[in-house]
Amino acid sequence: MEITGVTWGVTIAVIIGLIFFDYFFHVRKAHIPTLKEAALWSAIYVGIALAFGLVFFAFGDTDHAIEYYAGFITEKALSVDNLFVFMIILTSFNVPRQYQQKVLLFGIAFALISRTIFILAGAAILEVWTDAFYIFGIFLLILAGQQLKSEFSSADEAGSEADNFMVRLARKILPVSEQYDGDKLITKVDGKRLVTPMLLVMVAIGATDIIFAIDSIPAIYGLTQEPYIVFTANAFALLGLRQLYFLIDGLLDRLVYLGYGLAAILGFIGVKLMLHALSQNNLPFIYDGQDVPVAEPSTGMSLLVIVGILILTIVWSLASPRGKALRALQNAEKFAHRYSQLAEDTSVEERKEAAEKMDYWTQQAEATEHRYLEELIKHKDQWSAIIRIAHETRLEDANHRGMPAVTSQKIVTTDGPVLAPDTNGKSSEESKGSNLND
Known part of the structure; x- marks a missing residue:
């Protein structure tokens, strides 16, 4: 040619x-x-x-x-x-x-x-x-x-x-x-x-x-x-x-x-x-x-x-289970961050849609196996704080706009999100404590 x-x-x-x-x-x-x-x-x-x-x-x-x-x-x-x-x-x-x-x-x-x-x-x-x-x-x-x-x-x-x-x-x-x-x-x-x-x-x-x-x-x-x-x-x-x-x-x-x-x-x-x-x-x-x-x-x-x-x-x-776990953890953070960045004039319908995505991925993240939490999250406190702040914002929206916020209420009350415990030779309470204090 x-x-x-x-x-x-x-x-x-x-x-x-x-x-x-x-x-x-x-x-x-x-x-x-x-x-x-x-x-x-x-x-x-x-x-x-x-x-x-x-x-x-x-x-x-x-x-x-x-x-x-x-x-x-x-x-x-x-x-x-x-x-x-x-x-x-x-x-x-x-x-x-x-x-x-x-x-x-x-x-x-x-x-x-x-x-x-x-x-x-x-x-x-x-x-x-x-x-x-x-x-x-x-x-x-x-x-x-x-x-x-x-x-x-x-x-x-x-x-x-x-x-x-x-x-x-x-x-x-x-x-x-x-x-x-x-x-x-x-x-x-x-x-x-x-x-x-x-x-x-x-x-x-x-x-x-x-x-x-x-x-x-x-x-x-x-x-x-x-x-x-x-x-x-x-x-x-x-x-x-x-x-x-x-x-x-x-x-x-x-x-x-x-x-x-x-x-x-x-x-x-x-x-x-x-x-x-x-x-x-x-x-x-x-x-x-x-x-x-x-x-x-x-x-x-x-x-x-x-x-x-x-x-x-x-x-x-x-x-791979690792791929599914990573998606859950990263999407939980991503959609929480997006909810926190919503503008004041965002409609109730858009807020509800954003909240549903945030709730879903937060629940998926909480169900992630402990071994993937240890491998994939380098700064658990920072990761948890991003999600918790978003759910605190959600609770404020619920009070002002009458939006349901059951998941957010649970996370804020338990200072969550509560991650999966390490069941490898530990009790649930011991595992929960070690996760939150990493």
């Missing part, structure tokens, strides 16, 4: 057009996307990406088409990991949900720019120095190890590593307001012009995008060396992430073993790159500078391995 300047120009114009369409028809007017809206547009963007692969079948060849699909699936999986970090950043900055779309679209646009730079740089390096595949392969193997290591640290720590420096620098240089002013980046307080926390969020997202670009570009160059395929696979994987964020908000928490799956994919591609480097070896200290006769996984085999790892990871995560 011949890639001309016109082909590049038309493709880039289509990508930019889709971003502008997303902004003017979905993001410009602040709102929280419904599940139906998020599902519909996620399906549309995935459909566009899959349909684009048919272009390679029509005007190229089967190998290029398979390379595109393998690259798209890999980048989509890595982009889901992006979403998890975006979620941490948005939560830590308390970004109102109706304004999160704007932040996410900025993150997607910035990611496209940063990844395009890395794609062009990678292509230039590989054009003049084929032994760079050794470096890319070793780099991906190191990343796979770091991904595994990160599974043993908290998600908050993983997110802070990506954005803290840039955010601290921005805070030092720029005067920052304490409160958001809608989705504005600049506001006036007492006659002084200040930047809002929204700008800091975008700085954090941008810094994270650069980190993920460094991860993802070597990975896809392990599947194809055609810059056009690398670019389009990245672009179509990033488009639709905004809708996907709201569609799988909550499901991300269930994918507790996604990190292991991504580590396996990065490791597999790292090994594939090393084998490819050996087959085109020029290093004099390896096999006397001659090509090493090694078997490389085919593009079709690579696609099957990547899809197989993702399916196994998702099924393992969703079916």
